Amino acid sequence: MAKKATNSKVNQIWGTGRRKKSVARVRIVPGTGNYVINKLPVKDYFKQDTLVNIAKQPLALVGADSKYDVFVNVYGGGLSGQAGACRHGLARALVISNEAYKADIKKAGFLTRDPRMKERKKYGLKAARKAPQFSKR
Secondary structure (H helix, E strand, O other), X not given: OOEEEXXXXXXXXXXXXXXXXXXXXXXXXEOOOOEEEOOEEHHHHOOOHHHHHHHHXXXXXXXXXXXXXXXXXXXXXXXXXXXXXXXXXXXXXXXXXXXXXXXHHHHHXXXXXXXXXXXXOOOOOOOOOOOXXXXXX
């Protein structure tokens, strides 16, 4: 769950985001608009512009692009899942920072965790649902 931590120097807000197998711990601090993922600038971490845009969607939606510095630790899954987890965690943190953002962010669907995950492989099958070929004789 997201939490608000107060430090003597800065007011920082935490949010946890998840998608598929990815987990993102997002920290927002009042600042100039820096976005850092695993100690790299967002454009260096996500090479594709679509993934960068997904990770920044909540900020663009509420018009807070240059109001906060965003620091993310993300692990697990692939890059697409990690971008979705960053978006989810950032949306949660923004709602804690300002309740007025909640209506817009919720309407856009950024507070909903994407529940789709890879289905596990079952015994006796070749994959999650693929069965060996049936032969009558």
